[in-house]
Amino acid sequence: GAVVSQHPSRVICKSGTSVKIECRSLDFQATTMFWYRQFPKQSLMLMATSNEGSKATYEQGVEKDKFLINHASLTLSTLTVTSAHPEDSSFYICSASPLTEQYFGPGTRLTVT
């Protein structure tokens, strides 16, 4: 089956710093990638949708200047959390979609101290 990787799997950073999370489709090309956020004991909430070569579409309430998404190639999307704060601590999950399926990465657990 198709594999999506995320790097890093866990990251701890200090408040005010920026963190970049990578999402890669390893054996297929993803025209669309999605970024979800999951707070402890809560559901997954879509943050943004990105299509290769174009600007990401952010969900209502998600600050696009804080969560920078780049989908520079058909196999890589990155999410940068800028000036991270403790309230940004969460589990970030990406999914990659070729034309007919959607595959999830293993997630990245971000802790901001």
Next chain:
Amino acid sequence: AQKVTQAQTEISVVEKEDVTLDCVYETRDTTYYLFWYKQPPSGELVFLIRRNSFDEQNEISGRYSWNFQKSTSSFNFTITASQVVDSAVYFCALSEGLFSGGYNKLIFGAGTRLAVHP
């Protein structure tokens, strides 16, 4: 607007019991997809099933079965003879139609935490 409701927050059963997880959805589209995912403590989502709106046939896969009823907008999931390894959070999700040739974003329910005790 699309919405997925999983009314059961937590369910606790003893091994070998059957358990049904409820999922009710709302959508205005006639073409949509329904999903179930399992999320074990590791956090990684495990895909269980996808069903499109035109296929109301129930499905069975080993100890898992799904009952899709458009008349009640429900897509319930039953685990037969539950096992400790079934302990996880289970999410029902909805996707409306196709977007640029692929699946649209997924709207997840709140999830049901299943605990199976020996």
